Amino acid sequence: DVKVTQSSRYLVKRTGEKVFLECVQDMDHENMFWYRQDPGLGLRLIYFSYDVKMKEKGDIPEGYSVSREKKERFSLILESASTNQTSMYLCASSFPTGGSEQYFGPGTRLTVT
């Protein structure tokens, strides 16, 4: 059974804190994604990684960074959390071929106060 796990389901942080969100997949996927999902705005890609230590910016990378030191793990870092980063954060992974599907984790609902 395919599995993408995220470190927390719910998280509450204060403005200015450094926040780490972790994602682990057990499917040996090369590609991993971080999205945020907000009502009325749909899914938006923050960062994409296609290999260990490789990354590409998505549509909304400002205020975020990522780390991929191992193939199975992709971390999202909020350098200094702000209230406008309150959101549902979703991690996904896939094989790099055109007909592949993305598998998602359960999501982390982050609230920044």
Add this chain to the structure above:
Amino acid sequence: DAKTTQPTSMDCAEGRAANLPCNHSTISGNEYVYWYRQIHSQGPQYIIHGLKNNETNEMASLIITEDRKSSTLILPHATLRDTAVYYCIVSSDMGRRALTFGSGTRLQVQP
């Protein structure tokens, strides 16, 4: 990626088959049809995908018309836990590109 059109909402009785349609009249030859669903406050769940042939897995069946301009997702015996928003997506490159959901179909399974 080709645009898709789905009904806004549908109801289905528990235990009956749920048939969710999707139009994708501008689909290209190398684009796959994917179905995902999202239950409230949870991550999206992959259901099934196909290119030309009909597909079946443990969750659902996907029927693609011969001209590939439309498809139907079939949940053979809907349960209350199938209540969710269902998204039909057409893509040739989902493994390497950002996934974008449209507005989807809100399926309500009634007891």
